Amino acid sequence: MRYLAVHFLQGALLFLVVSLLSFTFLELAPGDFFQEMRLNPQISPNTVARLRAQYAIDRPLPVRYGHWLASALRGDLGFSFAYGSPVTPLLLVRARNTLLLTGTATLLAWAWALPLGAFCAARPGGWLDRACSMMTTTLLAIPELLLGLCFLLVGVRTGWFPAGGMVSARFEDFNRWQQVTDLLWHLVLPVVVLVLGSLPILLRHVRAALLEVLDSPFIRAAFGHGISRRRILFRHALPAAINPLVSLFGFSLGALLSGSLLAEVIMSWPGLGPLLLEAVLARDIYVVVGAVTFSTIFLVAGMALGDLLLFASDPRIRSEALI
Amino acid sequence: MRLTRAWTLPLVSLAVIHLVVLLAGFFSPYDPTIQDRTAPNCPPTRIHWISADGRLGWRPFVYGLAGNGFAEPMQAQPCAEDQQTPYPVHFLVRGASYNILGAMTSDRHWLGVPAPARIYLMGTDNYGRDVFSRLLYGGQISLFAGLLATVLSLTLGVLLGTLAGFYGGWSDAMIMRGVELFVALPWLYLLLALRAFLPLHTGPRQTFLLLIAVIGLLGWARPARLVRGVVLSTKERSHLLAARCFGASDLYLLRRHVLPETRSVVLTQAALLIPQYVLAEVTLSFLGLGVSEPVPSWGSMLATLQQYHVLVSDWWMFFPGLVLVLVFLSYSALSNAMQEDTAKAGIGSNAFS
Numbered sequence: 260m261r262y263l264a265v266h267f268l269q270g271a272l273l274f275l276v277v278s279l280l281s282f283t284f285l286e287l288a289p290g291d292f293f294q295e296m297r298l299n300p301q302i303s304p305n306t307v308a309r310l311r312a313q314y315a316i317d318r319p320l321p322v323r324y325g326h327w328l329a330s331a332l333r334g335d336l337g338f339s340f341a342y343g344s345p346v347t348p349l350l351l352v353r354a355r356n357t358l359l360l361t362g363t364a365t366l367l368a369w370a371w372a373l374p375l376g377a378f379c380a381a382r383p384g385g386w387l388d389r390a391c392s393m394m395t396t397t398l399l400a401i402p403e404l405l406l407g408l409c410f411l412l413v414g415v416r417t418g419w420f421p422a423g424g425m426v427s428a429r430f431e432d433f434n435r436w437q438q439v440t441d442l443l444w445h446l447v448l449p450v451v452v453l454v455l456g457s458l459p460i461l462l463r464h465v466r467a468a469l470l471e472v473l474d475s476p477f478i479r480a481a482f483g484h485g486i487s488r489r490r491i492l493f494r495h496a497l498p499a500a501i502n503p504l505v506s507l508f509g510f511s512l513g514a515l516l517s518g519s520l521l522a523e524v525i526m527s528w529p530g531l532g533p534l535l536l537e538a539v540l541a542r543d544i545y546v547v548v549g550a551v552t553f554s555t556i557f558l559v560a561g562m563a564l565g566d567l568l569l570f571a572s573d574p575r576i577r578s579e580a581l582i
Numbered sequence: 583m584r585l586t587r588a589w590t591l592p593l594v595s596l597a598v599i600h601l602v603v604l605l606a607g608f609f610s611p612y613d614p615t616i617q618d619r620t621a622p623n624c625p626p627t628r629i630h631w632i633s634a635d636g637r638l639g640w641r642p643f644v645y646g647l648a649g650n651g652f653a654e655p656m657q658a659q660p661c662a663e664d665q666q667t668p669y670p671v672h673f674l675v676r677g678a679s680y681n682i683l684g685a686m687t688s689d690r691h692w693l694g695v696p697a698p699a700r701i702y703l704m705g706t707d708n709y710g711r712d713v714f715s716r717l718l719y720g721g722q723i724s725l726f727a728g729l730l731a732t733v734l735s736l737t738l739g740v741l742l743g744t745l746a747g748f749y750g751g752w753s754d755a756m757i758m759r760g761v762e763l764f765v766a767l768p769w770l771y772l773l774l775a776l777r778a779f780l781p782l783h784t785g786p787r788q789t790f791l792l793l794i795a796v797i798g799l800l801g802w803a804r805p806a807r808l809v810r811g812v813v814l815s816t817k818e819r820s821h822l823l824a825a826r827c828f829g830a831s832d833l834y835l836l837r838r839h840v841l842p843e844t845r846s847v848v849l850t851q852a853a854l855l856i857p858q859y860v861l862a863e864v865t866l867s868f869l870g871l872g873v874s875e876p877v878p879s880w881g882s883m884l885a886t887l888q889q890y891h892v893l894v895s896d897w898w899m900f901f902p903g904l905v906l907v908l909v910f911l912s913y914s915a916l917s918n919a920m921q922e923d924t925a926k927a928g929i930g931s932n933a934f935s
Contacts, residue, residue, distance in 0.1 A: 401907055524869065540871075
């Protein structure tokens with residue numbers, strides 16, 4: 260219980276700090292959404308002043324922050340100037356799209372990394388291990404940005420995959436089954452980019468964690484008892500090595516919202532990333548603050564979940580925490 | 583640290599890349615902002631050795647581009663070669679004057695062709711600007727933003743890490759809370775948000791410094807934590823206690839005994855951080871939040887690939903990405919070599935410590 264409380268407090272603190280920092284920087288920055296509007300000769304200075312008063316931008320910083328905090332705690336993250344609508348529903352729709360993309364990618368990346376890392380660790384220096392280490396080194400040196408562009412090129416050149424977007428233009432006319440396949444079809448390229456981007460790091464961690472365990476006496480004893488290699492690897496070694504991987508899994512859960520910005524922008528996936536980018540360029544401040552605090556909360560929650568999983572999976576930690 | 587074979591290859595390739603980028607004025611045939619509107623989106627200029635009548639010449643030459651007024655103006659393909667007259671490639675030619683590091687002005691270029699013809703080693707972009715020249719000048723922004731941001735980050739990290747580790751107490755507690763906070767932040771989102779609150783329309787020099795400050799200030803946490811660990815373990819060593827008993831001041835202890843111990847951690851962190859920060863600059867420029875046009879950066883050059891026709895037909899616009907991969911490979915090889923070295927050193931020193 261204390262475990263949860265600490266995480267909750269930390270999350271709340273982070274939320275406060277991030278939002279306060281954003282607001283402070285906002286105060287320091289010259290210009291705002293309506294100042295950019297002032298450049299337009301068709302809009303009179305009076306209108307700009309009235310709009311600023313209407314959205315309360317002309318009030319002092321502590322007042323505005325207080326108001327924002329009070330409404331944020333009630334689940335209302337403010338009003339978007341550019342979209343002319345409340346921020347929260349805007350963010351929720353985009354966050355759902357992002358989660359669809361990153362959830363699939365994270366699941367696939369782990370599904371590949373666990374067995375592949377295990378087989379690599381089983382015979383270090385073998386052909387599979389060498390191939391994997393070469394692949395990870397190469398993939399680590401290719402930034403996600405470049406990977407995205409390359410796969411976009413493949414999609415465009417071959418025409419096998421749709422180039423960007425989440426659904427086809429005629430999505431509304433499709434029946435249920437067609438809609439699902441259309442969505443999956445659009446999902447392929449961005450998911451591949453994200454998987455290739457995160458796989459090398461996961462693979463290295465899985466391999467390192469397993470190598471350490473495979474060195475220990477109880478594994479040798481298991482060999483001595485004549486238990487098959489496969490059973491030792493997956494039934495005995497993997498559960499023993501799961502500890503660092505659980506924390507890593509928590510981290511990848513936390514990065515679900517914020518880890519795919521570039522892939523989303525390049526593949527024009529209507530997620531949180533492109534929304535944030537547009538808002539930054541248009542100085543649509545409440546959207547920016549909302550998106551950043553949203554993803555920060557998610558990050559903290561992911562790590563907390565990772566810790567809880569660790570708590571559930573490792574009796575040593577459980578007994579330590581109880582004492 | 584001994585310079586073994588594992589060190590030389592990445593070090594040499596990095597040195598070459600940085601030197602060429604630093605001397606961009608000399609190695610680039612043209613000014614990176616000069617536009618040749620008659621020849622946009624042209625592929626790399628072909629360099630010929632065998633002349634039209636089939637003889638092998640001792641000097642390579644190029645043909646003029648149709649767009650540059652060599653053929654009929656109505657001709658549909660401005661990038662086609664006009665094979666009337668060959669233009670020999672000359673080395674150390676005079677051209678547009680340039681400035682190296684603000685210290686030296688010159689107009690000698692590494693290579694060039696006589697006036698009406700132009701040589702585009704990596705083709706041209708949408709505005710007919712020389713991609714090769716832009717690549718070199720863009721490297722000055724991208725590579726050095728990464729380097730300087732790393733210096734800033736490491737300085738802050740060492741300062742705060744030493745403070746936390748050496749003095750302990752409430753400063754330690756404060757700094758470590760800060761570290762936990764900063765490590766937990768979604769850094770790309772925060773980078774974007776920070777950039778959002780800073781002025782968008784500024785001169786290239788201000789933007790460059792701003793990028794360095796933003797990237798560097800966000801990344802101090804990890805090096806600070808590592809440095810703190812090293813300082814904590816060094817503080818308890820007996821030679822330090824002995825020095826303290828001889829009346830050494832804190833400053834002397836730090837300078838003489840503690841900071842030298844952090845050297846290997848700082849160097850390994852640098853090899854990890856520099857490519858990360860180069861990538862951060864490239865990413866921000868790619869998203870249109872970096873140094874503004876017409877000043878080139880690798881990120882803004884790659885950003886043109888988001889246009890459909892460039893992506894599909896202008897393969898030479900991928901060159902900045904290729905150089906980026908080369909830089910990353912070199913840094914990862916370098917950090918591997920460093921880690922192996924420290925691992926070996928660790929085994930060796932165990933016998934005495």
